[in-house]
Amino acid sequence: MAFDTLTLDRQELVLKRAEPIAPYTTFGIGGPADVLVEVYTERALQQVVREAISTRTRWLLIGGGSNLLVGDTGFRGLVIVNRIEHLSVNGARIVAGAGADLGEVVEAARENSLSGIEFAIDIPGTVGGAIRGNAGAFGRSVGDISTRVRLLEGTELVDRTPAELGFAYRHSNLKLNDHIVVEAEFQLQPGDRSEMDRIMGQHAAQRARRKEKGLHTAGCFFKNPILADGQKVAAGQLLEAAGAKEIREGGAGVHAYHANYIVNHGGASATEVLRVAREMKRRVEESAGITLEEEVMVVMDPTRDGAV
Ligand SMILES: Cc1cc2nc3c(=O)[nH]c(=O)nc-3n(C[C@H](O)[C@H](O)[C@H](O)COP(=O)(O)OP(=O)(O)OC[C@H]3O[C@@H](n4cnc5c(N)ncnc54)[C@H](O)[C@@H]3O)c2cc1C
Incomplete structure (x- = not known):
């Protein structure tokens, strides 16, 4: 190659x-x-x-x-x-390159008093990653505010609508193919800056309680399961109840402030992280009869990386 x-x-x-x-x-x-x-x-x-x-x-x-x-x-x-990071504000719309930080889009919205994206404050990662996984918090997600997504499909650039992307909870059709997000457009509404600041402050304070800044983690390792009656349960609560916070393998362990986060405390291997994840899953299966589904994308080669 x-x-x-x-x-x-x-x-x-x-x-x-x-x-x-x-x-x-x-x-x-x-x-x-x-x-x-x-x-x-x-x-x-x-x-x-x-x-x-x-x-x-x-x-x-x-x-x-x-x-x-x-x-x-x-x-x-x-x-x-x-690293395609352009960003522009046109009226109440923000167009961003897929490599731009989602946080920069949130900041541009705040500076221009454009409301609708407050929920995304402090969600790490890029616009492209957020679109693919329909990132969200506080009951809202990026699929709710995106109006157009430019993709590289094979070697062709194509504009897609949100309906074509099939957004659902932490899901889009991009999880089913290898199309690449190149750019996304978000539709916001003129808002009141001080009200926006208040809501973002509340969200940021709530997130700060998880003590996640600067941690070597990928956030929630598992999705919140949806039960047969359609009700969503917080995986973090199930894990907490199952005693997951005490799980540790080498340099990897469950976060003391959020039972759905696995943290690399220093020198953890991917295999150790997966061992922690497997034990978390086992405990919830045993205590609640629910099988958790991974939210984090795992890229490992079992023949080279060894057994978990
Ligand atoms: C401390 C912490 C807190 C978090 N809190 C939240 C939260 O509240 N809500 C939430 O939803 N997530 C949360 N996450 C998870 C993470 O921030 C999101 O999933 C984020 O959207 C991932 O974006 P990324 O650019 O980092 O993606 P990456 O990790 O780089 O990639 C993730 C997947 O997306 C694919 N991908 C990346 N860019 C593109 C692209 N341009 N086109 C197509 N596919 C692409 C990758 O191939 C990979 O499969 C948190 C993570 C951390 C570390």
């Missing part, structure tokens, strides 16, 4: 070989990628994907790496880090 034919300069694309993936994830875990490219423009992304398709190279896309667990032996193939 050479990628020597890529012709763009460093302002558009940076290529590294045998690059450790750990620093590109909030867990701080992950061995080397054969090749890692950081793409700064739509054109660079298109060129890289075209090359990957024509050389039949598998790829892994990373945004903020805040919902990702990569194995200790890394990734055989190409890692694409999305």
